[in-house]
Amino acid sequence: MACKMKPTLTVFTPTYNRVDLLARGYAAVLRQTSHDFCWLIIDDGSKDNTREVVRSWFDPASMKEEGDHIIGVSKDASWLQMHYCYKKNGGLHTGYNKAIELMDSEICVCIDSDDYLPDDGVEIILTEWPACKAKGLIGIIGRDYYLDGRVIGSPLPNVESACIIELSNRYHHVGDKKIVMRADLLKSVPPQPSFPGEKNFNPIYMILQIDKFGKYLLLEKNLCYVDYQETGMAANIFKQYVNSPNSFCALRCLHLTLDYTTWKYKLMNILHLSSSAIIAHDLSWLGKCKYPVLAYLSLPFGYILSLYVRKKSKTTISTNI
Template identity: 30%
Template sequence: MLFTVFTPTYNRGYLLDRLFQSLSRQTVRNFEWLIVDDGSTDDTEELVTQFIDVADFPIRYVKQKNQGKHIAINYAINNAAGKWFLTIDSDDFLANDCLETCQLLSTETENNKFGGFTFIHAPEEMFSEKKTYDIKKWTEYNSYQWEFAGEMVYVFKVEVIKKHPFPIFENENFCQESVQIIPIIKNYKILFTNYILAFGEYLEDGLSQNLYQRLLENPRYALLSFRTKLSVAKTSEDKKLLARNYWDVVLKTKQPKIKSFLSFPFQLNAFILLEKVRKKFSH
């Protein structure tokens, strides 16, 4: 089996049929669908049972207590039957040739230096527009100029992603996926492409009010995420923004100050302190 298509879900039974139908239309059959249910209270399990009865590809369903998407990912990577691991959320769906294209890309990245490849998740309306783009491939992280609101979907070798599980912090249930993805990008080559192969609503991964509240509720994961993102930040502006966010979470959630200070670069700590001093004396 070449691919494990993994879907974490929580009370999204009403959306799963669209993804199931897109998997049923795939032009290749060398994949399994692994669903990890993060403690749903809706009819997800009943619906998946119906999918299993009619599908012509393997479907595995596992239900865990509500612990967060990152814990579901940890379970999935340790139980994946495929050689390649692809995460598709329950509110998204795939182009009919998604896995056939992924199969071709997997042959280009068999070399041990590669950890995986990517394609693009685009707004749902682009599925019906059937636009075509010049196919581009590159290996430098964060060098793509977006023409629309989209994001990269990563397809990793199972043997690679298994080496980078999410850490577990008790009493916290939200961790940004950059904590797992960035270390892989730093240690392996990634073949980035602009194939548009997945569709759905695009939610910008910025500090929206909803995301910001989740970061405050899960401060240890939040601080780890900021430190991880800092390791690949290219501009001084990006680094300063990460420093501001880092210390905002530290101060608002009463994290250990000395430990937090020692865990972040001295120059950025100094920048934040000077910034706070300037603000204090400017009022």
Template identity: 30%
Template structure:
């Protein structure tokens, strides 16, 4: 059993997915699988990944295809097949900094046998090395804070962070799926986890680099949030 399932759902991102692949080669550990769910892409993603699978000797790459249904369905589909002890989602337009998984593994070892915790978190950053929110998380002298998903704002964790969740527990909290809708906030499922009392150990280290694209879900979700706020006035 690999320690991590690095999970990536992708839709027409063959032109950027290679950066994540290259970053996975620089992790200082090979105790992970890369599980890719192709969510109905019409580009060259299939050919690229098949070539990587043939060439890669250091870690496992597993590839699944499904009809386009949006990221929540892709996550639910992928987690069914995850073999890792921890499930770590990395978007197809982002990548990990060197030794990110080595750091995450050390942190996960600290809490893996503690039933109060569902996982660990760390910070995402921009290419210039700055925090997404512009300020660092509020942590203790050891560089972390224990908190649930519902406590994120008070510790400056409300901007984009990255998390590795205990796979067995996360499988009990599927992402919401609504008929005819391809997008649903992941926070719905994550808040259910928090309401059941599970904490994460959040670290202030930036281990994950974002590259928000014009066609990305993050930008689209911000627009959706603004529209929702305007309608509710």
């Protein structure tokens, strides 16, 4: 099942027990000044009444419900195509995998359930995309904003385009940003792997897999309002290191294959790889990375880091992703 008419853009929203915040996102998509998009909601096994609330947003005459899917148009805006999909809880990265599988559009952007689009967010993306495509760019990187209107992070570099990894390594940009990507490229790489019992695998893994295909237009415009939650992924990084060590090993191994990275960056990832491998009780990860000798030599330092990570994980708040 997919949106009835193929849109240029898919706005996908992974959600888990966030029905109270999801309504704000729905209101935001209704206010969009450009309508060439589909809203894809991936429900990662919510135990609240997310499905019932989302169902109430559909126009009953258009709604088609089959198993875990509901498709149709909004009762509040006949132009708004919506697709709801329920899946067994597996973590945010599995929501990305399912969204990539289902989307049928040229480009896509993730708007988390606790965040929302500015009223002209879709219009900005669709206005910029034709020129991006003509230049061979693979997407757009725009800005995230706090709810009070402050921009998140440092300014983007004064260049037209860059790879994601270039932003931090070459231009020293810091802070979250909104990434619009070509859907076909995400579909062309393997889905993000899952490890038993681990649900905190950062979806940046999928995004970095396509970094090798090209660069993104850098756009100093607001594409998303961000409402950081105490139970969100960003707030619980040390617990994630402990609860999902194999996932972080896989992510560190990927980081070590990327272009535009400095040796300082490589050594930092090697150290974190050693720490995560120790926490996972699986040192075979060290032999799988691009620099196995350095990885094994880093074990004493990785052990010290693993002790620090375990200690810090006991002082941060819990998460339920």
